[in-house]
Amino acid sequence: MIVAERLVELLEENGITHIFGIPGEQIMPMYKALSKSGIKHILTKHEQAAAHAADAFTKTSDNIGVCITTAGPGALNLVMGVASAFKDSVPMLILTGDNDVDVRNGNGFQSFPLRDIFENVVCESYSPLNGSEAVYALKAALYGLKNNPKGPIHINLSRDVLLSEDFLDVDLCYLCESDLSSLDEAQEFILKSKKPLFVLGSGAISQAQNIKTIAELYQIPVTTTYNGRGAISEEDPINLGLIGIRATPQAKKAMNESDCIIALGTIASERTFPNLDEDKLVHVNINKDVLKGRYQIQGNVEDVMTTLQFNKVEWIDELLAIDNDVKVNGVDDELKPQAAIKRIFERFDDAVIAADAGSHTTFSTLLYKAKNPNHFLFPASTAPMGYGLPAGIGASIATDKKTIVINGDGDFQMNLQELATLKENNLDVIVFILNNSEYGIIRQWQEDFYDMDAYQTDLVNPDFLKLAASYGIDAVKIDKLKDLEYFLKKDLKGPLLVEIKVDKENIPLPY
The missing domain is CATH 3.40.50.1220 (TPP-binding domain)
Structure with missing residues (x-):
């Protein structure tokens, strides 16, 4: 048995059911072992999307989200998604491949000091030098994620370590940290x-x-x-x-x-x-x-x-005794983003909602009534654009519930390639794109706080319906409030993309 096979065994023994990622040269021994396991691999189309999907999977299940990729650009593309999970204290496992131990931190092809990079955006980063250290690292990581869940844990796995047959399977003696002196x-x-x-x-x-x-x-x-x-x-x-x-x-x-x-x-x-x-x-x-x-x-x-x-x-x-209703103006106006969001929430009041970063998230936050935990997902502390669609995919896989993604046209394009992942897995996810052809919050900040005209915020968008069709996904465009209300009365099932043409609208500022 090689180390990679033992690591996959440990993942199975610890109840890991899904892994999100993209294969590559240095991580290939893990993929060979995964191909013979009962773990389902979800092939995303970008590594950042794999991290966001694993983040949402953790939030919406009783299991640990896992993402995996290879060395160099693959690992570096994970960093944004991992950083978002880190700032929101989401416990998930990050596995990266790397070149052989003796060249991985040098000037070799695709070599970067991955542990030094990831240790800034994870709670713990392991970079084992041999098989025994790799097995120990995974055992410690899985124990910590379940019993001491602070946030992501990263393990960097060199190809020669994964291929090694020389390892000891040491049991852990591991205690949760605590300080109750206060x-x-x-x-x-x-x-x-x-x-x-x-x-x-x-x-x-x-x-x-x-x-x-x-x-x-x-x-x-x-x-x-x-x-x-x-x-x-x-x-x-x-x-x-x-x-x-x-x-x-x-x-x-x-x-x-x-x-x-x-x-x-x-x-x-x-x-x-x-x-x-x-x-x-x-x-x-x-x-x-x-x-x-x-x-x-x-x-x-x-x-x-x-x-x-x-x-x-x-x-x-x-x-x-205080009126607790948060007042949001324009919820019945033709056709403002908050009017569309209000009706989406009324129609799908028990669905998992995956929002992204943008003006629509502010309106969603104000209009949403949370009845269950982790039914409203968005990247709170880092707010990277491109979270919504991969998060919707991760949540749908974790829960098997109807999932609603609410995007703006700008943030949707950060990870639009994940429409392929959505279609390949035939998930009941409905993607709403609120299209105002701009980066709305940036434009508002320019005008309100920097006394300048809008600059580099207008968007020339693709034909979203043709884009969805190219992936084999049904799509519809709506530009009137009454048409949206009529459409939402239908029995809707994903994969489905709905483009809603909305007015440009400033978000209400915190009071």
Whole structure:
């Protein structure tokens, strides 16, 4: 048995079912082993798309998303997608091929110092020098992703290492990291609080029902970050909604007036806490590198929440008395992007939504009501254009649910080649392209903040219907609101592309 075969065995033993990627010379031993395994490989058409698909696969399943590619340009093309997952703390496995150990960091063909490059956008990067180290690295990575999930882990695999028959299969002795030294002090602070507030991030989703029970019992209001949306349904009165720069009115008041903010499983970015008083923050996260505030607790949310005690408080009624509807103008106007998005959400209220980066994402964020976790996907912290379509593919494969992709015409073209992947896998994904023939947010920023005329923001687009047809995908173009409403009444099934011609529209700025 060679090392590559053992690595694929380990992936199977750990329940890996799908891998997204593109083969190449240096990673070929892994592909030969994969071809004989029960793991399904999804051939994307660009490596960035493989990373975004693996990201969405992790978010929407109980499994680990995996992406794989070869050395040099293949590995470098992964970096953007991996960086996006890293900033959103998405645990996924990154496998890259490389030249033989003795030449991989030199001037050889397609040689780059991949570990040095990836270690900036992953939580851990391994570059094993022999078979034993490779087997150990994969075991450690899989254990860490399941039990200490901070974000992506990368393993760089040289061709000669993969082909080696010389390796030891060493068992791990691996413990989750934790530092509970601030727990007692935090407990005392929480019990003194009169206006505590829960803020749930993606790391709290698995414990959402337990947190909901505690919140209801002690009448502690809940808010969520972008990535935590749906952990508790936004139709539930205990959940005040989204926190941060796009906060709901109730959540904004709660954040301003709370005397004890209990942040669970979130990185606590400046977009979530734009004007944070760190003296009132109790921050729980398994990743010590993101902890902020006076009371920093490194540990698993479940372990910490089963330890903490709470008092019943009486302030949620004053928060619920506030009108929590986020006002979005133009939702009935002909034909604005927000009008189209509103009707798409009304029609597909139980689908997984994969958005991209652009003005449509702002309108989607404001109009969407999250009833379930990880049903609204977009790259929150990095916002690379081109996320939507490959993320929709990854989510559809993970969930087998109807998936809706909402793109602008600009971001769609960043990864439009993945229409081929969509068709090859015959997925129930409907791709909506809101076509305003411009990079809308860039144009708005130029005009509003730089006192300049629009420059290099107009787009000359292809014929999207012919493009879809070239991939064998049905497509339709809509340019009137009443036609969209009529179309959405039909029994629609993907693969399907819908181009909607919309007006140029500025996004509402945070208040």
